Amino acid sequence: MDNGVSTKRKRSTDSDKGAEASPLQNGGAGTPSIKRFFKQVNVKVTSSSLDASPVQPAVSAQGQDPAESPAHLTGPSDVPVQGARMLPSSLLNTSTANSCYQSANGSLSRAMESISRVGDSFTAGDRSHVSQTQWGTGLGSTSGRQQQQYPHQHQHQHQQRQPLGSSSSRQMQLQGEASSPDLSDEQEHVVDLVREGRNVFFTGNAGTGKTFLLSRILTELQLRFGEEYSRRVAICAPTGIAATHIQGTTLNSALGIGVPNTHKDFGTMHKQDTRMKIQAYQVLVIDEASMLSAEMFEKVEEKIRDIRNSKLPAGGLQLIVCGDFFQLPPVSKPWDRSMPPDAFMNWGWAFQAPAWRSCNFEHVLLTKVFRQKDETFVRLLDDIRYGRNTRASIEALIAKCKRPLAVTNGIKPTKLFGRNADVDKVNKDELDNLAGHVSSFQAEDEVEVDRVVTGNAIPLAQQRLQRHEFFRDCLAIPQVQVKVGAQVMLLKNVDLEGDINGRQLVNGSRGVVTALVPKATVLRRLEQERRTAQAALPDRGGMLGGGMGGGLAGFAAAAANGTVVPPGPGGPPNGADDVGEAGMKVGNLSRSIESLRRWNGTVLPKVLFLNGAEVEILPSTFSASLPNVGTVKRQQIPLKLAWAITIHKSQGLGLDLLQVSLRSMFQAGQAYVALSRARSLEGLEVLDFDWNCIKTDPLVTQFYEAMSKGQAAVKELLDSSNAWQELSGRGLIVDSARIQTNYYLVLALLAQLAVRKGNGTTRSAWQGDAAWTPVTSGWQNRNSFASQGSSGTSYNGGGRGTGYVPGGSSYNGGGRGAGYSTGGSTWGRGRGGGSFGGAGRGRGGDTCFKCGQTGHWASQCQGRR
Numbered sequence: 001m002d003n004g005v006s007t008k009r010k011r012s013t014d015s016d017k018g019a020e021a022s023p024l025q026n027g028g029a030g031t032p033s034i035k036r037f038f039k040q041v042n043v044k045v046t047s048s049s050l051d052a053s054p055v056q057p058a059v060s061a062q063g064q065d066p067a068e069s070p071a072h073l074t075g076p077s078d079v080p081v082q083g084a085r086m087l088p089s090s091l092l093n094t095s096t097a098n099s100c101y102q103s104a105n106g107s108l109s110r111a112m113e114s115i116s117r118v119g120d121s122f123t124a125g126d127r128s129h130v131s132q133t134q135w136g137t138g139l140g141s142t143s144g145r146q147q148q149q150y151p152h153q154h155q156h157q158h159q160q161r162q163p164l165g166s167s168s169s170r171q172m173q174l175q176g177e178a179s180s181p182d183l184s185d186e187q188e189h190v191v192d193l194v195r196e197g198r199n200v201f202f203t204g205n206a207g208t209g210k211t212f213l214l215s216r217i218l219t220e221l222q223l224r225f226g227e228e229y230s231r232r233v234a235i236c237a238p239t240g241i242a243a244t245h246i247q248g249t250t251l252n253s254a255l256g257i258g259v260p261n262t263h264k265d266f267g268t269m270h271k272q273d274t275r276m277k278i279q280a281y282q283v284l285v286i287d288e289a290s291m292l293s294a295e296m297f298e299k300v301e302e303k304i305r306d307i308r309n310s311k312l313p314a315g316g317l318q319l320i321v322c323g324d325f326f327q328l329p330p331v332s333k334p335w336d337r338s339m340p341p342d343a344f345m346n347w348g349w350a351f352q353a354p355a356w357r358s359c360n361f362e363h364v365l366l367t368k369v370f371r372q373k374d375e376t377f378v379r380l381l382d383d384i385r386y387g388r389n390t391r392a393s394i395e396a397l398i399a400k401c402k403r404p405l406a407v408t409n410g411i412k413p414t415k416l417f418g419r420n421a422d423v424d425k426v427n428k429d430e431l432d433n434l435a436g437h438v439s440s441f442q443a444e445d446e447v448e449v450d451r452v453v454t455g456n457a458i459p460l461a462q463q464r465l466q467r468h469e470f471f472r473d474c475l476a477i478p479q480v481q482v483k484v485g486a487q488v489m490l491l492k493n494v495d496l497e498g499d500i501n502g503r504q505l506v507n508g509s510r511g512v513v514t515a516l517v518p519k520a521t522v523l524r525r526l527e528q529e530r531r532t533a534q535a536a537l538p539d540r541g542g543m544l545g546g547g548m549g550g551g552l553a554g555f556a557a558a559a560a561n562g563t564v565v566p567p568g569p570g571g572p573p574n575g576a577d578d579v580g581e582a583g584m585k586v587g588n589l590s591r592s593i594e595s596l597r598r599w600n601g602t603v604l605p606k607v608l609f610l611n612g613a614e615v616e617i618l619p620s621t622f623s624a625s626l627p628n629v630g631t632v633k634r635q636q637i638p639l640k641l642a643w644a645i646t647i648h649k650s651q652g653l654g655l656d657l658l659q660v661s662l663r664s665m666f667q668a669g670q671a672y673v674a675l676s677r678a679r680s681l682e683g684l685e686v687l688d689f690d691w692n693c694i695k696t697d698p699l700v701t702q703f704y705e706a707m708s709k710g711q712a713a714v715k716e717l718l719d720s721s722n723a724w725q726e727l728s729g730r731g732l733i734v735d736s737a738r739i740q741t742n743y744y745l746v747l748a749l750l751a752q753l754a755v756r757k758g759n760g761t762t763r764s765a766w767q768g769d770a771a772w773t774p775v776t777s778g779w780q781n782r783n784s785f786a787s788q789g790s791s792g793t794s795y796n797g798g799g800r801g802t803g804y805v806p807g808g809s810s811y812n813g814g815g816r817g818a819g820y821s822t823g824g825s826t827w828g829r830g831r832g833g834g835s836f837g838g839a840g841r842g843r844g845g846d847t848c849f850k851c852g853q854t855g856h857w858a859s860q861c862q863g864r865r
């Protein structure tokens, strides 16, 4: 039985306007006035390119990521998703005990009590407050202590910033989020810095609530900018999927960069419409900064300054950046000889960019881990994160987690692999192994052109939206295929409002498909629930006749017909809370009924989750907006097959039961990301490993060590980077015309910082394909680089022990590095050469660091001897 529907292609009429505006759209959950602002010309088009192949594995293919496309890399974080929060429990048939389901393999009776028991213990992990961890610098819990620990060390320099009004706006924010957890003191501190208009970088272990905090900050920004929000705030992440965590877009998209192959390609940022956009922005928000390269950050910062005609860092934009540099690095391109000299390689950690230093970030380290409760586990993860005691850590893990995990009530653990091929194989095999029919759910995609776009610009905007990377990157894939018995993962947070057991379903919650329920049956139930909810609506006649009655009346009416936005910044006007609650329920039900009626599928999957809740999964809206262009949306069942997923895709998730393969880790942070998805040691099994599976970058370690000492230490660290002083002192941070030759020098030099001096141990700073032995130093090396810079031999830290570093190898090409020299390329530096560029005296054909032979690049090395 195939219940799939073909992707629709439709164009709305004027009568569609407004009614279609999704409350889920980016920023759309604002105040009613924001809502009005977001009201758009609604042009719905589905790109035919989105049609899925009839049988498609759960994980799609094309991509730039070593495992798969970064666009497909990660699942969502546990950020409360507004859309999900809007789903009332009434939309979910939360049948509990005594349920059983028919698997295709036969009847599987479910002991729901035991599932509930397991599930409760898992779900508690993400919601509970865990006592502060011991290893980091504890942050003060009183504001006084915070003041001490976060002295504000630089002046406001961004004239265009509007410091946020404080308490009233905060109250407004909290009003609509009563059920969300309170921010911790350290999280509050970050919000305070944001309010003050500072450039902030906040980071911390996996599960410290970075994305959660970012979503709160976005709420603050909505309040700061009101109707101007989408014009003033660029919400970005380096990859598409990371962007969907915060309902933003990729950095490339927000800044009109496209997919740069060369540095020249950044010139697209100067296009008229992008220029205007960039000039209008006041805040640039970047999540998952570990995947933002130094090269990208440097280039973007320079261009923004240029476009905004300002000498201020980032042209006066407020920068709010978060992420964990111990997690996955940028997806760099391997160097290839055929590449042009100004090829964009996506190299380096963002904090390595000179621009990072000039942006004067307030660096805040979040230390309180929320995801895991078990302090032993938290400490073990921290060791792995830092690459401390790696052998002991692996042994401890193996001792605790090598045993097979129990298959709990038929729900198998999620397997995490480094490589996409392993994932696809497991999911396909598992689905094939299930008897029964495949049910396919086809995504329904649409684009809405913003109302500011008029006339001939509409078709153009439409085209841009149809080609938007969102459709490639969206967490919800074009075609979801399941069978009864299929193991799946939820892709949205869902409030089981009113659930007597207080259960939660979050993105990453896993379960098993127990049935496929006819759509008509679900519709009947929802309609009944709406009738009941309508009957419970309070009579607000008296109040509505009063002073603020107009607003409330409008609100109540809108709630009843399903056209209001939910609580939160877009919630009811002050004083309308009680109307709001009942009205919201009716509104949400109405919206769901309408959307389900339009949904082309004929059945809906019913899923039994680990926490014991068994719910029918309704189609859900995933969206992103392109300021002043429009919105892209995908309506899809928010599920994916989840017997296995890639580690990249798991970034941002918390998982209850997982099996991790640590055998083929090829990037820094991969093992840490994989293991830190687990909420408990009990729920984690290590399938296999090798002793080198834990890879950390010493540069990252030193950066974090400085952060743990406070802002002053970070500043000192960055200031002590004579390398960077040298770079800027010698004019290496240059304009576009010179970037072609000189930018490589910057990156090459930065790459060299990762080289351990003197012991011959090597690593390839940013190349995933290079041999890599973990090293422990890095910054020291910079000093040697700086102090001996003029000799022409010390850029690689005395000339020894470098790995393959494109560009950087040219420095070694001065004669001493183990890296393969380009033989004195234009940007290479020969031994003793007095200038950075073009000395060209590198010893051509220096040895390949992999095999020790000359004449080929390490990336081309076939192990010849």
Ligand SMILES: Nc1ncnc2c1ncn2[C@@H]1O[C@H](COP(=O)(O)OP(=O)(O)OP(=O)(O)O)[C@@H](O)[C@H]1O
Residues within 6 Å of the ligand: 077, 078, 079, 080, 125, 126, 127, 128, 129, 181, 182, 183, 184, 187, 204, 205, 206, 207, 208, 209, 210, 211, 212, 213, 324, 370, 371, 651, 652, 653, 654, 676
């Ligand atoms: N102040 C808080 N109180 C209670 N729970 C919180 C708080 N902050 C975050 N959490 C919860 O902690 C869990 C992890 O949060 P989140 O995913 O934002 O962490 P993260 O730091 O972004 O993790 P990762 O680095 O793995 O992406 C989520 O379930 C979130 O709801």
